[in-house]
Amino acid sequence: PNPASSNFLRGIIEADLAAGKHEKRVGKDGQPLPTVITRFPPEPNGYLHIGHAKSICLNFGLARDYAGRCNLRFDDTNPTKEEQEYVDTIIDSVKWLGFDWKDGDKEHLYFASDYFDQLYAMAEYLITAGHAYVDSQSADDMQKNRGNFGEAGKNSPFRDRPAAESLDMFRRMKAGEFKDGEHILRAKIDMASPNMNMRDPAIYRIRHAHHHRTGDKWCVYPMYDYAHPLEDAIENITHSICTLEFQDHRPFYDWILERTAEGGFFNKPLPHQYEFARLNLTYAITSKRKLLQLVEENIVDGWDDPRMPTIVGIRRRGFTPESIQLFAERIGVAKVDSWIDMSTLEGALRDDLDEKAPRAIAVLRPLKLIIDNFPEGETVECSAPVHPHHPERGNRTFPISKELWIEQEDFMEVPSKGYFRLFPGNKVRLRYGYVVECVGADKDADGNIIAVHCTYFPDSKSGTEGSANYKVKGNLHWVSAAHALEAEVRLYDRLFTDAQPDAGGKDFKLALNPNSKEIVKAFVEPGVSAVQPDEKLQFERHGYFVADRVDSKAGKPVFNRVVTLKDGWGK
Numbered sequence: 001p002n003p004a005s006s007n008f009l010r011g012i013i014e015a016d017l018a019a020g021k022h023e024k025r026v027g028k029d030g031q032p033l034p035t036v037i038t039r040f041p042p043e044p045n046g047y048l049h050i051g052h053a054k055s056i057c058l059n060f061g062l063a064r065d066y067a068g069r070c071n072l073r074f075d076d077t078n079p080t081k082e083e084q085e086y087v088d089t090i091i092d093s094v095k096w097l098g099f100d101w102k103d104g105d106k107e108h109l110y111f112a113s114d115y116f117d118q119l120y121a122m123a124e125y126l127i128t129a130g131h132a133y134v135d136s137q138s139a140d141d142m143q144k145n146r147g148n149f150g151e152a153g154k155n156s157p158f159r160d161r162p163a164a165e166s167l168d169m170f171r172r173m174k175a176g177e178f179k180d181g182e183h184i185l186r187a188k189i190d191m192a193s194p195n196m197n198m199r200d201p202a203i204y205r206i207r208h209a210h211h212h213r214t215g216d217k218w219c220v221y222p223m224y225d226y227a228h229p230l231e232d233a234i235e236n237i238t239h240s241i242c243t244l245e246f247q248d249h250r251p252f253y254d255w256i257l258e259r260t261a262e263g264g265f266f267n268k269p270l271p272h273q274y275e276f277a278r279l280n281l282t283y284a285i286t287s288k289r290k291l292l293q294l295v296e297e298n299i300v301d302g303w304d305d306p307r308m309p310t311i312v313g314i315r316r317r318g319f320t321p322e323s324i325q326l327f328a329e330r331i332g333v334a335k336v337d338s339w340i341d342m343s344t345l346e347g348a349l350r351d352d353l354d355e356k357a358p359r360a361i362a363v364l365r366p367l368k369l370i371i372d373n374f375p376e377g378e379t380v381e382c383s384a385p386v387h388p389h390h391p392e393r394g395n396r397t398f399p400i401s402k403e404l405w406i407e408q409e410d411f412m413e414v415p416s417k418g419y420f421r422l423f424p425g426n427k428v429r430l431r432y433g434y435v436v437e438c439v440g441a442d443k444d445a446d447g448n449i450i451a452v453h454c455t456y457f458p459d460s461k462s463g464t465e466g467s468a469n470y471k472v473k474g475n476l477h478w479v480s481a482a483h484a485l486e487a488e489v490r491l492y493d494r495l496f497t498d499a500q501p502d503a504g505g506k507d508f509k510l511a512l513n514p515n516s517k518e519i520v521k522a523f524v525e526p527g528v529s530a531v532q533p534d535e536k537l538q539f540e541r542h543g544y545f546v547a548d549r550v551d552s553k554a555g556k557p558v559f560n561r562v563v564t565l566k567d568g569w570g571k
């Protein structure tokens with residue numbers, strides 16, 4: 001384990017390992033079970049986002065570090081909201097993040113719906129043992145009798161219904177004799193408990209709905225709080241890690257496991273639930289409902305819009321799995337909710353890409369530069385390292401010629417104080433090329449600069465002996481106009497201008513950044529034409545860019561700006 005990412009969960013796992021807590025367990029096949037088994041349990045009702053990525057890195061990361069395993073389990077107990085499309089994208093996203101659910105040859109991919117028979121059998125047992133009853137109150141009465149926080153609730157008039165009658169009712173519920181909401185199965189615990197979750201929580205409800213995997217087999221479905229601990233126990237989970245809002249649910253988690261263990265369904269030690277702080281990321285929203293709103297109202301261009309905090313979105317934006325894992329390690333695991341700054345995520349990306357990304361030149365806002373004394377039609381080859389810290393990766397070459405593209409911001413007719421790029425009379429170096437002196441500019445009828453003129457010093461070429469005689473401050477990037485490749489570049493920025501766009505019930509649509517997407521026609525170094533979709537580059541001085549996975553084509557690249565070189569937000 002990486003000591004830098006030590007956290008309280010590691011402490012718990014290490015103590016359990018030292019005590020040999022999960023040592024003697026065997027699976028159904030009689031084989032010994034790993035001493036650490038975690039799970040990632042998404043509901044297949046939407047796309048995963050950066051918050052889920054934290055949970056994935058945590059659960060799969062702990063399993064990896066302690067030679068255990070992590071199951072991928074689809075918590076598909078709610079028939080009306082779940083779809084196969086979501087199952088597929090979630091599988092894809094977890095794999096992309098660099099994890100799998102294999103243990104040796106065996107794949108540990110599960111669906112809660114595969115346990116419906118077992119969950120149903122346990123419910124019948126609970127009824128028989130006097131731990132559950134069918135309640136036939138109206139939803140309104142049930143709500144009223146549950147009581148308010150700080151005062152006891154009232155027992156349902158059906159609470160003491162004989163077990164045999166409840167069992168018969170429950171079987172008829174399953175057989176489809178009743179309508180949705182007519183009856184409900186509840187655990188029999190304590191209507192006066194100070195913990196509302198212990199006031200006879202519902203465990204099975206009637207839902208005449210088609211399920212994406214079990215079809216029309218069932219019309220009763222288990223409630224999440226009932227199903228989840230039992231799914232954990234069925235899968236021999238040792239450490240069941242969830243977000244803080246489930247802290248108050250833990251007593252019921254333990255209650256249901258104790259009762260079913262008494263019934264002989266499970267052996268001890270039982271799974272234990274641990275809670276950690278969910279990820280809140282500034283300048284982002286991580287509510288599935290609100291993300292859906294962004295998509296449905298066409299505020300973004302779909303789930304994989306590079307501005308979305310979804311895993312498909314950040315992947316298309318150009319984030320790497322390694323940068324997400326690094327981010328998850330750096331933020332650690334806390335027990336109190338807090339906000340993590342977007343710059344922490346971007347910093348992890350820069351640290352990952354700085355080493356990996358080959359360098360290239362792109363001129364994003366082109367202005368023509370004409371070298372008056374450069375021979376017409378001639379070219380001279382220039383060369384630059386693929387990566388400045390890795391000479392072993394070799395060099396790239398590109399021609400210089402009479403007409404070049406430079407950035408508009410690299411010329412000022414009247415320089416401001418401290419400006420040392422091109423202005424009449426000033427000398428700069430054309431990076432990897434020659435030193436030039438600015439001699440003037442052409443303007444159109446409205447006075448806009450349309451071309452800049454300069455002369456070059458033939459003995460000043462970078463890498464030659466003569467170049468040392470020229471001391472200039474400015475060092476500009478450029479591409480040869482006749483050789484550069486035209487490319488579409490999408491300059492993405494943060495989607496919101498407010499660091500906490502939806503905090504405290506604020507309307508996040510009022511905080512949309514109107515400049516979160518700008519599309520420019522750029523000119524890039526000719527060698528870039530072979531770029532493959534999803535390949536990342538550093539465009540010198542500009543930042544990290546990726547060839548768009550969807551729209552970039554050979555010879556016709558489309559780039560997304562992943563992130564600028566430095567954190568310039570708000571400056």
Ligand code: ATP
Nearest residue numbers: 041042043051052054055242243278279280286288
């Ligand atoms: P829903 O509101 O639909 O329940 P959810 O965000 O809770 O959505 P799930 O599919 O139930 O999504 O989540 C799967 C796992 O991801 C859960 O264990 C949950 O705790 C974890 N998770 C979800 N959001 C975050 C977050 N922001 N930070 C850390 N973990 C998260």
Ligand code: MG
Nearest residue numbers: 041042043075
């Ligand atoms: Mg959930």
Ligand code: MG
Nearest residue numbers: 286287288289
């Ligand atoms: Mg949620």
